[in-house]
Amino acid sequence: MSSSRLGLCLAACLLNISEAIRKYIVENIAKAALLEKNGHRYPEVSVLNIFSFSDQDYNRSIIKHKKLTDNFQQA
Secondary structure, eight states: GGGGTTEEEEEEEEEEESSOOHHHHHHHHHTTTTTTTTTTTTTTTEEEEEEEEESSSSSEEEEEEEEEETTTTOO
């Protein structure tokens, strides 16, 4: 690890949404987590995984994404 990367923290977020059947909705939400309001991609943000589960009683997805940051207030 280079010295310019020292001091960075890992901020992780779990998005728990009530959708698992329509995969395109889950994927669009995951893509939106990567984008700024102006549509440009945050270079330091990435989606780690998407877990979806649905049956007649349960319809949930969890999207996990992370960001490297040196300032938690901006994360």
